[in-house]
Amino acid sequence: MQAQSKIAVAGATGRLGRHVVDVLQERGHQVVPMSRSTGVDLITRDGLEEALQGVDCVIDSATQPTNDMQAATDFFTASARNLHEVGERAGVAQIVVVSIIGCDRFSGGFLAGKAAHERAVSSGAIPVRLLRAAQFHEFLSQMVDWGTQGDVARVPEMRTQIVAARSVAEALADMAATAAPEADGPIPEIAGPREESLVELATLFASSRRDGLRVEGVSDPADPDRELYEADGLLPGPHATLAGPTFEEWLEAGADA
DSSP states (O other): OOSSOEEEEETTTSTTHHHHHHHHHHTTOEEEEESGGGTOOTTTOTTHHHHTTTOSEEEEOOOOOOOOHHHHHHHHHHHHHHHHHHHHHHTOOEEEEEEETTGGGOOSHHHHHHHHHHHHHHTSSSOEEEEEEOOBTTHHHHHHHHHEETTEEEEEOOEEOOBOHHHHHHHHHHHHTOOSOOOSSSOOEEEOSSOEEHHHHHHHHHHHHTSOOEEEEEOOTTOTTHHHHHTTTTSOOTTOEEOOOOHHHHHHTTOOO
16 A cells, blocks of 8 residues: 555544544545545445545444444444445555454453454455554543532443553554455454553543532452453453553543543
């Protein structure tokens, strides 16, 4: 693939996708943003054929904001099928997909849906490269908002090696600009510089907002994946790329949460 390519970004207006678009444009690539707001729908295929014309690579950062395993699986398998079928006709050379560290270890929820996405997208006609990422710094505001009732935010007990979405976007852009497929071996991973407690990070985030919100950790004994969340299920392997900044540095820099 040439140094400057035509790259389509699925989920271009999302928490990760907007960073991917920015990084690609800064590097001089021709970018095709794909989202419902730009007239492209991965599920209905509206606008998809036109968007993929002349595209060298698709970076798939599209997601489904639900923790329901079936809804997530349905979304991801349909989007994977449509990107392959329409992309193959358009001559797309490869698809780069962001996934989640440890998703193949979980039996339910969004993470199990993401594992189904990996299987579906890897079985299509176009060569696919996966990048498994840790949870994003930007994930914290969503988790706090979801769990807030009154002046208390209930956040799941979770160990994570949280990473900035911008750092993940840079890694995806690197992969998209390289035509050679990954060698046999573990799926590449990217994570933040150190292991963290989600509850401690949420407390730090709530303190930075200065709204008096109190954070409590919660643990669901009925969740079959509880031990994975609270132990090492979401932590990177020894081959992972570790990328700064830390969450605290990111907050201090005034990043958009």
